[in-house]
Amino acid sequence: MMAMPISCSAFRRTALILALVAGGxxxxxxxxxxxxxxxxxxxxxxxxxxxxxxxxxxxxxxxxxxxxxxxxxxxxxxxxxxxxxxxxxxxxxxxxxxxxxxxxxxxxxxxxxxxEAWLVEQGAAVQVFFIAGGLTISATAVTLQPGAAGDFIKVRNSDSGKILSGTVMADGTIQVSAS
The missing domain is CATH 3.90.1210.10 (Antifreeze-like/N-acetylneuraminic acid synthase C-terminal domain)
Known part of the structure; x- marks a missing residue:
């Protein structure tokens, strides 16, 4: 009895199946x-x-x-x-x-x-704080980016429309610094 030649695609298919089974x-x-x-x-x-x-x-x-x-x-x-x-x-x-x-x-x-999971989502209203010595200024802002604790993100001041950059704090507030 003469052996029939195996087609290239059937050979590849068999090799692939063996590789998948053996390499689980x-x-x-x-x-x-x-x-x-x-x-x-x-x-x-x-x-x-x-x-x-x-x-x-x-x-x-x-x-x-x-x-x-x-x-x-x-x-x-x-x-x-x-x-x-x-x-x-x-x-x-x-x-x-x-x-x-x-x-x-x-x-x-x-x-x-x-x-990390986002602590503040994009578009969320957050409290922004600027602290210098004994001076603390707070404002409401809208986040322009999502962020986890410690991330540096941009926010837009709700009153003035100015864009500020600050660090997301563990409590979900944003702390900005003088630039």
């Missing part, structure tokens, strides 16, 4: 299926001392969506594999942050793909 999780991880989802990373690490424990998405996380624990899963990296630099894989780095772009399941989360 790009994060080179083994799921901790026998571990409960609420177990801490240190508990899992003590049970499996050979691999590093990291967090990756278990579903698609869309841009602008807050990252919650329910959207993440703990995996143990295959022994000898280490997470790449500039990847967020710990709870402190991810909990409550906002996705800047689509995060896919089973993939590492680049630090550049997440941001």
């Amino acid at each position: 999780v790009p994060a080179f991880a083994q799921e901790s299926t026998n571990q409960s989802a609420n177990q801490s990373a240190t508990q899992i690490a003590s049970n499996q001392p050979t691999g590093e424990v990291v967090l990756i998405p278990n579903r698609v996380i869309y841009p602008g969506e807050r990252i919650e624990l329910a959207a993440l899963k703990q995996v143990t990296l295959i022994p000898g594999k280490h997470k790449p630099d500039a990847m967020a894989t710990r709870i402190e780095e991810l909990q409550g942050k906002i996705a800047k772009r689509t995060l896919l399941p089973g993939r590492y989360i680049p630090s550049s793909a997440i941001r």
Whole structure:
């Protein structure tokens, strides 16, 4: 019996399927299926001392969506594999942050793909303070940009229409300085 030649596209398709099946999780991880989802990373690490424990998405996380624990899963990296630099894989780095772009399941989360949650939204009315020594001047302004605590943003004074730049404070106010 003579073997039939395999077409190039069928060969590629078969190779692709084999690569996808064999290379399952790009994060080179083994799921901790026998571990409960609420177990801490240190508990899992003590049970499996050979691999590093990291967090990756278990579903698609869309841009602008807050990252919650329910959207993440703990995996143990295959022994000898280490997470790449500039990847967020710990709870402190991810909990409550906002996705800047689509995060896919089973993939590492680049630090550049997440941001702090906005403390003030664009177009929101805020209190603006200028403090110099014992002098404090306050005014109402409208934000021209969203910002998290510590961000330097622009606001428009509601009374004068002047555009000011200031720092978002932890309480949602804006502190401006003399320029």
